[in-house]
Amino acid sequence: MTRHGVTVLGATGSIGQSTLDVIRRHPERYRVVALTAHRQVERLVADCIEFNPQLAVVGDARTAAQVQERLAATACRCEVTWGTEALVTAATLPDADMIMAAIVGAAGLEPTLAAARAGKRILLANKEVLVMAGELFMHAVRTHGATLLPVDSEHNAIFQSLPADFARGLAACGVQKILLTASGGPFRSKALSELAHVTPEQACAHPNWVMGRKISVDSATMMNKGLEVIEARWLFDAPPEMIQVVVHPQSVIHSAVQYADGSVLAQMGNPDMRTPIAYAMAWPERIAAGVEPLDLFRIARLDFYAPDFERFRCLQLAYDVLHAGGTAPAILNAANEVAVAAFLDGQLPFLGIARLNESVLQSLAAGPEGSLADVVAADAEARHLATGLVRERRFA
Numbered sequence: 001m002t003r004h005g006v007t008v009l010g011a012t013g014s015i016g017q018s019t020l021d022v023i024r025r026h027p028e029r030y031r032v033v034a035l036t037a038h039r040q041v042e043r044l045v046a047d048c049i050e051f052n053p054q055l056a057v058v059g060d061a062r063t064a065a066q067v068q069e070r071l072a073a074t075a076c077r078c079e080v081t082w083g084t085e086a087l088v089t090a091a092t093l094p095d096a097d098m099i100m101a102a103i104v105g106a107a108g109l110e111p112t113l114a115a116a117r118a119g120k121r122i123l124l125a126n127k128e129v130l131v132m133a134g135e136l137f138m139h140a141v142r143t144h145g146a147t148l149l150p151v152d153s154e155h156n157a158i159f160q161s162l163p164a165d166f167a168r169g170l171a172a173c174g175v176q177k178i179l180l181t182a183s184g185g186p187f188r189s190k191a192l193s194e195l196a197h198v199t200p201e202q203a204c205a206h207p208n209w210v211m212g213r214k215i216s217v218d219s220a221t222m223m224n225k226g227l228e229v230i231e232a233r234w235l236f237d238a239p240p241e242m243i244q245v246v247v248h249p250q251s252v253i254h255s256a257v258q259y260a261d262g263s264v265l266a267q268m269g270n271p272d273m274r275t276p277i278a279y280a281m282a283w284p285e286r287i288a289a290g291v292e293p294l295d296l297f298r299i300a301r302l303d304f305y306a307p308d309f310e311r312f313r314c315l316q317l318a319y320d321v322l323h324a325g326g327t328a329p330a331i332l333n334a335a336n337e338v339a340v341a342a343f344l345d346g347q348l349p350f351l352g353i354a355r356l357n358e359s360v361l362q363s364l365a366a367g368p369e370g371s372l373a374d375v376v377a378a379d380a381e382a383r384h385l386a387t388g389l390v391r392e393r394r395f396a
């Protein structure tokens with residue numbers, strides 16, 4: 001068996017740590033080549049000591065010096081660097097054939113795109129990459145012979161429920177609909193009026209999944225499901241009309257595909273990201289992931305509801321930007337990153353997130369998603385505008 005070299009971008013995060021847990025269970029199959037983090041020194045140092053990578057990358061020089069100092073007293077001899085270029089280096093090292101893309105937000109775009117251009121096997125958790133630059137990224141995957149495997153649980157479930165040759169076209173494969181399930185987040189059954197004063201702690205308390213704070217807030221606004229609709233559009237070349245969001249509070253069915261003959265194929269399991277991570281790592285084989293087996297008797301029932309586009313305005317905005325095309329999704333993504341950070345920082349109320357996103361979308365004209373520079377420029381312009389609106393307390 002060939003032992004795969006794995007680079008984990010965003011190693012100290014929720015997905016990164018689950019990935020290292022899967023690697024830890026299979027030392028004969030995987031070895032760590034590089035680890036990246038932003039500012040979490042302790043976690044990164046502990047992981048470097050355990051996995052002994054060639055390279056560790058952090059966000060700035062000061063953090064790099066701290067990591068270096070801590071590692072000097074250990075047996076770990078890895079190089080420690082910092083910054084975007086170093087992330088690109090980590091994503092393209094010759095010894096790594098597998099790249100786990102688990103940075104949160106736009107910061108993951110450049111290294112993940114570089115991994116595609118280097119023809120790597122990309123395990124994609126960082127959905128913002130496809131939201132910002134879906135066309136560009138998919139083009140890079142195709143032209144450079146990269147292999148793209150979705151880690152987002154819904155997309156992983158859809159991938160598992162599609163035929164292996166789905167790239168010849170969903171309609172040609174008899175697919176009628178993609179049923180993208182959503183837990184509905186912590187505020188699924190709250191009235192709009194009750195949402196005005198919810199706190200970051202309440203928004204981050206997801207009923208089924210333990211995740212990073214940004215995606216937790218996105219789940220509470222259902223922006224996450226909106227981003228996932230856009231992600232599905234690019235991953236599976238699915239027209240937006242073919243993607244139906246189904247609210248399913250138990251998060252047992254991770255998504256499903258409905259076929260012309262009436263069949264619906266779904267993937268089920270306990271809500272534990274190690275399942276899609278292990279699937280993507282071992283594909284087309286299957287390996288143990290440390291996940292508890294699904295007990296259908298204990299679950300007993302599964303519920304399904306239609307999504308409420310008025311209470312969860314961000315979900316509607318995602319369909320809107322898909323129809324608008326070009327850089328519109330990148331603009332929405334950037335506004336949302338600023339809005340979520342402001343909400344977590346106590347600068348914006350929960351309902352201000354959707355308002356800010358909508359306002360930025362209305363103010364900026366989307367251009368074509370021509371090159372990475374166009375996407376980066378749209379992202380910067382939207383971030384600038386959104387930051388100004390937060391500072392002026394326009395939606396406070």
Ligand code: NAD
Nearest residue numbers: 010011012013014015037038103104107125126127211212
């Ligand atoms: P997290 O916040 O727990 O971890 C984020 C990681 O990215 C950390 O290692 C952090 O150091 C790094 N990072 C943050 N900002 C950075 C920057 N500016 N530059 C470089 N690195 C930076 O997030 P997470 O929950 O693990 O999510 C990671 C990605 O996976 C997100 O795109 C999220 O939408 C997606 N995802 C997560 C889950 C989940 O269950 N957590 C499920 C599906 C998809």
Ligand code: MG
Nearest residue numbers: 152153154228
């Ligand atoms: Mg998901």
